Amino acid sequence: MTVLELRDVHRVHGSGETAVHALRGITLAVEPGELVAVMGPSGSGKSTLLNLAGGLDRPSQGSVHVDGVDLSGLGRRALATVRRQRVGYVFQDLNLLASLTAAENVALPLELDGVAARKARALAASALSEVDLDGYASRFPDEMSGGQQQRVAIARALIGKRRLILADEPTGALDSQTGEAVLRLIRSKVDDGAAGVLVTHDARHAAWADRVVFLRDGVVVDTAGPLDQPDELLAPGGAR
């Protein structure tokens, strides 16, 4: 089943002459196992799109569906449940709670859903293990490197039954090797069956996606997918 679907989504901030059309009729579907990157200049609507996809904002027109559920029909409480149970966010500022350990940060969304603490911690430990952070469960965020903190954020984003990962410039200030490790991790989570949307201004990062959507002034102006014949690339001069 399609994990994320945006149907003719518009988002207008303000009204009258000062109204800003952040998105104008976006239609997008992301399937399980698919990573879609969204590129575009500042103000093109990238972050608005991500906020709408994650139920952090509501469209002015059109609808957003996560796992078949139309978010526009949900009240605040139901929406919060969908966000917590089905959607994982990885932001540039990681939003890890400094007073909680890595395992507690990862387990928090489960505990908010009423999962018993012991079980939540066990699931968190295995999620940390999946991102190669065995042995870091009781570290606090400030005892870890930027790349390790980012991996904690990814573990937290995908714990439980969540199948949609939304990432906004997830490699932030990381160096290029660590940034690549983070992208590989998101990629492998998606290859395991999650759906992902990655907002980035960096083409090298967007290239990890199956599809790259170009936004300008709130409209999709183009989409890039893989070449039919990758061999073209290896021909002399083909890589430009």
Add this chain to the structure above:
Amino acid sequence: MSVRYGLLALLERGPMHGYQLRAAFEESTGGTWPLNIGQVYTTLSRLERDELVHAMPDGDDGHRDYEITDAGRAELAQWFATPVGRADRPRDELAIKLALALTTPGVDIQAVVQTQRTATVRSLQELTRLKPADARPDDLPWRLVLDAMIFQAEAEVRWLDHCEASLVRYTPPPDAATQPATESSWEVSR
């Protein structure tokens, strides 16, 4: 660069015949620069003429090995010590195309930029897919070549973003696209 230095560098590992050189060259560049055997032998005979390599007697298998000479080693050391000049690279057709698109009537330059961006990002996607899942030490020469192509493609996209941002602020001079303005102003000032 020419194939010449590539072959000299490979012969620094030890004597090799043409087919071995071709295989070693393609292995080092991950197949991004395919050579035909004719190119290899033409280059070898020029290197021999310039006394940078020396042809050994035919082996039992009928192949003739080549070995690097002291002059060849000096030439190779000189190559490694010399930076690659930007002026030595071919002219950038894309930059010229965009410059012309700006001044040619009826051309939608934003469309030209976006067409190129999509194509370059698509190349980047393919290059990224070629990255090995697990990095092994013996992959490193190939990964470096691959990363060079990835970073160059990324730089092109960044430059296209820059062009697009500049276009937003660009107001063409009156009739600039249809009339060689500089020439008429030259007439007046003369």
